[in-house]
Amino acid sequence: MTVLDPRLEYGRWLRIPGPTPLPPEVREALGREMLPHRDRDLMEIIARIESGLQTMHGTDQPVLFWPGTGSSGWEISIVNLLSPGDRVVVTVSGSFGARWADISEKLGLDVVRASVPWGEPVLPEYLGDVIDQAGDVKAVMITHNETSTGVTNPLAELAAVAKAAGAWVLVDAVSSAGALPLEVGKWHLDWVISGTQKAWMCPPGLTIGAVSEAALAAAEHAGYPHFFYDVRANVAALKTGGSTPTTAPESMLFALDAALQLMLAEGVDAIIARHERMGELVRSGLQKLGLRLMAKPGYASNTITAFYAPEGVAAPEFKVKVREHSGVELATGQGDYTETVLRIGHMGWVEAPELEATLESIAAVL
Numbered sequence: 001m002t003v004l005d006p007r008l009e010y011g012r013w014l015r016i017p018g019p020t021p022l023p024p025e026v027r028e029a030l031g032r033e034m035l036p037h038r039d040r041d042l043m044e045i046i047a048r049i050e051s052g053l054q055t056m057h058g059t060d061q062p063v064l065f066w067p068g069t070g071s072s073g074w075e076i077s078i079v080n081l082l083s084p085g086d087r088v089v090v091t092v093s094g095s096f097g098a099r100w101a102d103i104s105e106k107l108g109l110d111v112v113r114a115s116v117p118w119g120e121p122v123l124p125e126y127l128g129d130v131i132d133q134a135g136d137v138k139a140v141m142i143t144h145n146e147t148s149t150g151v152t153n154p155l156a157e158l159a160a161v162a163k164a165a166g167a168w169v170l171v172d173a174v175s176s177a178g179a180l181p182l183e184v185g186k187w188h189l190d191w192v193i194s195g196t197q198k199a200w201m202c203p204p205g206l207t208i209g210a211v212s213e214a215a216l217a218a219a220e221h222a223g224y225p226h227f228f229y230d231v232r233a234n235v236a237a238l239k240t241g242g243s244t245p246t247t248a249p250e251s252m253l254f255a256l257d258a259a260l261q262l263m264l265a266e267g268v269d270a271i272i273a274r275h276e277r278m279g280e281l282v283r284s285g286l287q288k289l290g291l292r293l294m295a296k297p298g299y300a301s302n303t304i305t306a307f308y309a310p311e312g313v314a315a316p317e318f319k320v321k322v323r324e325h326s327g328v329e330l331a332t333g334q335g336d337y338t339e340t341v342l343r344i345g346h347m348g349w350v351e352a353p354e355l356e357a358t359l360e361s362i363a364a365v366l
């Protein structure tokens with residue numbers, strides 16, 4: 001993978017956890033002319049995307065997409081699989097898990113939260129206890145990588161606990177898919193959502209859902225009225241050889257196609273190993289500067305690192321100083337941590353030099 005061109009467009013160098021920088025191949029694809037919506041060339045692109053997404057998700061079951069962002073994936077999974085009043089357990093280890101729980105409640109589900117303090121992972125034993133106490137649980141919603149805290153939850157183990165209880169396993173993989181190990185088939189995940197502006201190296205615009213055959217069959221009985229987000233229409237269109245129920249978001253598909261070609265050329269294992277290196281580089285660099293990480297050791301994410309601002313320094317001010325120094329754009333914390341925590345995104349199109357430059361800039365501001 002090529003190193004990021006250090007030219008600073010808008011005077012900025014994005015090191016936030018999404019949107020992430022776009023490789024030149026993706027930017028070029030975004031400038032392409034449109035095709036007729038049912039054109040053979042477009043169908044070929046869609047078929048190639050489908051196969052690439054399956055490889056990246058470790059599944060031979062359908063991987064679908066809709067115009068939308070990650071958040072729409074939460075709603076899509078719910079309205080296709082569940083019915084109002086169903087009891088669900090939602091893991092909450094930061095702001096994204098909290099939002100999925102809130103949306104579930106807004107949609108009329110009976111929500112039981114499996115909550116842990118920010119910076120901590122949700123552990124399988126605890127999830128098992130919450131499920132046992134909740135009783136008849138239809139689905140368990142798991143945030144794989146909590147972007148607000150930089151914690152990766154032990155997804156395979158959590159999914160096994162949920163499956164053992166006979167529940168559907170819904171996964172928010174928005175900041176992990178395409179970067180961290182994610183075995184949709186092997187781990188028996190039923191609905192795995194992500195968004196193109198994170199590790200997929202594309203602009204915001206598509207939400208992706210990897211769906212199990214069992215979940216697709218259950219979509220026949222979902223109790224929510226829905227039209228645009230009816231997964232059955234997407235599957236039927238896909239089966240015609242590569243189509244979509246409504247006009248395809250073509251530019252986004254061109255971009256995703258280009259990004260997937262880059263990813264497949266690099267290889268799933270190499271991508272995962274690169275993200276491990278990037279995670280380690282950032283964590284050890286910050287610790288050498290005397291900065292404290294938010295994630296509990298052993299559960300730190302390889303796509304995003306959250307760290308505490310130095311004592312007495314407001315995180316938003318620190319962020320501005322780093323931008324003024326180097327153009328590097330950091331993110332601040334979320335929820336109760338907007339003033340005290342900073343976050344560095346290192347997912348997607350990223351190599352060591354830009355992270356070293358980020359660390360140097362943080363050191364200079366310190």
Ligand SMILES: *Cc1c(COP(=O)(O)O)cnc(C)c1O
Nearest residue numbers: 069070071096145147174175195
């Ligand atoms: C970014 C993100 C989302 C929400 O994505 P949008 O594209 O902003 O809707 C959801 N979950 C996680 C874990 C994320 O990182």
